[in-house]
Amino acid sequence: MASPRLRRLIMAASLPPLLATTMATLPTPANALSADVVISAVYGGGGNSGATIKNDFIELANLTGSPVNVSGWSVQYASAAGAVFQMTNLSGSIPANGRYLVQQAPGAGGTLSLPTPDATGSIPMSATSGVVALVTAQIPLVGCGTSCSTAPNVKDLVGYGATANVETLAAPGLTNTTAAARSGAMIDTDNNSVDFTSGVPKATNTAGTTVSADNPGGPTDPTPGSVRIHDIQGAGRISPIVGQNVTNVPGIVTAVRTTGNARGYWMQDPSADADPLTSEGIFVFMGSTSPSVVIGDSVLATGRVTEFRPATGSQALTELGGPISTIKLSSGNALPAAVPVAFPDAFTKSGALEAQPLEPSSYVLDWLEIHEGMRISVAQDTRLISPVNTEFDELWVTLKPAQNPTPRGGVIYKGYDDQNSGRLMILALNGAPAANVGSTLAGGTTGVLDYQSFGGYVLLATELGAITEGGLKRQKVLPPKKQGDLSVATYNVENLAANNPDEKFARLAEAVVDALGKPDILALEEIQDNNGTTNNGVVAADQTVAKFIAAIQTAGGPVYDWRSIDPNDGTDGGAPGGNIRQVFLFNPARVTFVDRPGGDANTATTVLRERPTSNQIYLSASPGRINPGSGAWSTSRKPLVGEFLYDGNKQLFVIANHFNSKGGDHPLTAAVQPPNRVTEVQRLQQAGEVRDFVQDLTTKSGGAARVVVLGDINDYQFSPVLQTLTDNGTLLKTLIDTLPVEERYSYVFDGNSQVLDHILISPSIKGYSYGVVHINAEFSDQDSDHDPQIIRILTGCNIDPLPARCLPGSPVVDQ
Structure with a gap:
């Protein structure tokens, strides 16, 4: 993602x-x-x-x-x-x-x-x-x-x-x-x-x-018009007078934005009407023109009533737009009292929300809609369920502390029908300190309620409560109990390029050595070409990988070897010019990579038998790609397949993936519920391609092939994509499902701790230990936005019943 x-x-x-x-x-x-x-x-x-x-x-x-x-x-x-x-x-x-x-x-x-x-x-x-x-x-x-x-x-x-x-x-x-x-x-x-x-x-x-032309007399004629903010907002999601010009609408300025191309101010009518369904606040949009008003000014605003949709599928924000004229009447006025946030149990109803009446006592999205543009406050202490993004001063809290908590302070995302109704996004207009998941935000955060693309409804905080760090610790992998155990990890290193700062390489390398315990095989996602996002036709990533391998060695790790396939320029998605791809790092002292020529950006690797009746199989090209000409991979990363030998002469097939991003799906706060998962269509096609390849490995080997499918699948463990990829669990086992429900996450988005990264194994892999290593997603100070995952394939476990040390468990502990 x-x-x-x-x-x-x-x-x-x-x-x-x-x-x-x-x-x-x-x-x-x-x-x-x-x-x-x-x-x-x-x-x-x-x-x-x-x-x-x-x-x-x-x-x-x-x-x-x-x-x-x-x-x-x-x-x-x-x-x-x-x-x-x-x-x-x-x-x-x-x-x-x-x-x-x-x-x-x-x-x-x-x-x-x-x-x-x-x-x-x-x-x-x-x-x-x-x-x-x-x-x-x-x-x-x-x-x-x-x-x-x-x-x-x-x-x-x-x-x-x-x-x-x-x-x-x-x-x-x-x-x-x-x-x-x-x-x-x-x-x-x-x-x-x-x-x-x-x-x-x-x-x-x-x-x-x-x-x-609508204000020739300036403030010498400060006569309020007949329309009030609650008349504009109306008792539904769409203004009853959308498209109409309104003159001299009165209000008190409650917040101001003076940067970017979305400048303007929020104002609120201190004299509310008797209808609880009509908001008393509104945003006055001025484009690239900075407003001359400040918080506490009493103003009259003239403009056109508009409905702005910040993203495809999103709800609309009612605002005043078009040419704006503002008459300032006075300064230093008391602000309207902030409404305490009080969320009902359910997040939303189903269907087209804009066609249905508002029910704020039953649904969170309806409660938020009737307070759009108004001052609201979080009166009680709350828990951070995302790290503070200090670049954009964003954070998420939960107003329902007992709702689906993770052991580390977040909120687990369990299914499409449970969006976690206690979540609230806060954007601190005056800045926010770094803090991790599980920290406490003291009561008193106050500001105006806006609607934006990614977070949906967001509290733009003019006052932010004090944050107390919760003491969250990063995790690491315990040393193996037996020398012959094989460790395989996956790690999305977030657009790593040779021209990135040395500090990023050093920190990622320390994670590989200290947190992941020097895995024998490491599948990397989002390795960019040598000059990163410079879009000049360069596709090679040898300098990027060499710099990372050197950083790992400096951090105390082994001298890794690597394999990958350069993509065709501009064909695999990701940041323009970056040409991201998957890469295998492997420790040649522990495993052997089986090289077979012929793999390139356009050639498909296939599964071959040693003899027509033999169960001994091999890849036509290693490393290779799975059916790269298929439309399933259009502008998306193609899987990287490699054949390895370990523990003597045991064969292992590893398939590293980075499926199509979820960017483009309708937000959780979409105008039509449940939201349309637009990007799922392509991931389903990609899942089918990988499933068919694994099925070929399994069939031609008589079920003996050891297969690890891993990487950034960009979808949830309960999704149709994972069901397709695993053939409903009969072809591959989803290892995240072996963890307790509250521990099934590797990524935090919109305040939900969720799964995008996966390790899947064939039934032929009997004994293993597995875990997600939480070192990034819950922390403000991140090396990547994803947490890595690791499987340790245990030796001496191809017997039934499994010995005690072969039973599934987790090798992950807090540092």
């Missing part, structure tokens, strides 16, 4: 409503997407009848964190049916995450002047339909017809109203009193109809000065 360190929470960055589903049915975008400067607003009704602003204008936005020089660029305008573009030259720079204002022709009316423009033209733009292009040259566009978005030097283009000269489809038609503004987080999809909405004209220059 993709590392949580690589993921970014999409923090209320408003995309257009239903963008994910809309884009699936639209034509292919016309041009390359602009990732730096885009057209952010156009207005052609300046000074016309009914208009407030005197001039037409074009506004640009810089989406990056660095200034962009636009000297030598131009903006150009053509009528909806015309082929002649009029040009206004640009100069100067657009500040980081800032705007740039181009003033155009005035009309005869209007009462409000634009802010000081950064460039001035005299083009009379149409109030209803037209075409605006941003061009990285000062040469008029000629002869591009209705395909000007793909013309040379065109950086961005907006066709609005009744024109065919567009990016994919036209933005809405405008009027004397409406402008087209880029929606949400200023994301460019090259589809004008998706990227732009019409609304109140609002213009901002490079100095950050904003003029809005």
Whole structure:
């Protein structure tokens, strides 16, 4: 699974409503997407009848964190049916995450002047339909017809109203009193109809000065409108007035975000209505514009009611978006009292949640929905069920301490129908100290309730209770009791590349030596090529592996040998340019790798018999890949198969895996329950390929083949994927199932201690000890986000009944 360190929470960055589903049915975008400067607003009704602003204008936005020089660029305008573009030259720079204002022709009316423009033209733009292009040259566009978005030097283009000269489809038609503004987080999809909405004209220059047609009088006319926050939120998940503009909605500012492209503030009405199902809080989304308000300000907010879905399949966050105008009335006001968190027993009901009435006394997701945007607090002491992610200041706690606890303080994820309803994600806005699973968060954590992509509902804590470390210890493997015992381990080393810091190699090496006890065979997942995510065609990983082997030797380990197969460039998923793959490390003093030539990225290894009637089998290529041409492995890691000899001449087949990631599955808080496990389809195909290969090993050997299937399967022990892979337990044994239920985990995600990594064995392996070595997933200071696992195949155990030392057990203890 993709590392949580690589993921970014999409923090209320408003995309257009239903963008994910809309884009699936639209034509292919016309041009390359602009990732730096885009057209952010156009207005052609300046000074016309009914208009407030005197001039037409074009506004640009810089989406990056660095200034962009636009000297030598131009903006150009053509009528909806015309082929002649009029040009206004640009100069100067657009500040980081800032705007740039181009003033155009005035009309005869209007009462409000634009802010000081950064460039001035005299083009009379149409109030209803037209075409605006941003061009990285000062040469008029000629002869591009209705395909000007793909013309040379065109950086961005907006066709609005009744024109065919567009990016994919036209933005809405405008009027004397409406402008087209880029929606949400200023994301460019090259589809004008998706990227732009019409609304109140609002213009901002490079100095950050904003003029809005809906607030010409500024704070001298502080009259609250008729709509309140609870009217916007309504008594369901979707606002009853979604898509409507609202004016001067009152509230007290309760939290502020001033970084990134999802800036804005939360506000709450201190005068609640009598309906317990309507939230009194809301997020005011301002894109890349930093709000000028602070906590405690009394404000009136004007904008458009929107529903933002931060991820495919997620619920929607009701917010104010579009052009925002804020009137500040006063400062230093008392904040509305925070509502104590009180979760009911059940997590959610089934079906489409947005079509069902809210039942907050019965379901956690409904309780959270009716408090969306409001101040809430965790009054009691709670237990951390994930380590603090100090990079993003995230942590998870449980409000139900007796619910499915692990022995080490976490919460075990037991099945799809038990999501652990006591979990709550907290994001500490003022930072959080490092702390491990099992630590205590003192009561008093208070903040606003938001909805984001990965964590779903999250408490954005403006006040964080004190954290007391719980004293969790890392684990290690005991020394073997007999010299002939064979140890085999699996470890996802999280995108290890030769250009990673030496410290990462040293710490991973110490884990191999001290925690895993120098395993005889070690299957590694997520070994990147020699230059990591530099995407330049390099696929070899010899430098990465050599550096790791050297670090292990320095830490006191053996001089490992290794085998792997380089993938084709860009075909195996993972971080772009990284070309991750599985690698076998093995101790040549303890085991022999049986090399047979012919294995490469595209050639399948097969199972062969020594003679037609013999049960003695071998691989056609070792190391080799399992059916790499199958569509099951599209943009995903292919299994690595190797043949080993140990304890004299005993044969062992090891299959190292890294199945398709779960990234893309709908979140646990999805709008439709149970969530759609989209990525499971491919993992089921992959499981079938590996199962069939193991079945071939088993059949052709007459059941004698010793097989270990291990690695990051990216799925749970109770999943259909594991049932398919093991043939419902008849072909392979799932060793995680031999542990007590509360100990079945190797990874922590969304506060759930769960299983993604596995070791599976054939029935021919009789005596063994097995365990998960908890050294990473529960700790803030991680070498990887996965815990390794190890099996020790015990000697002298191919007899029945098994001697006492051959009975399953765990070699793992606390350090």
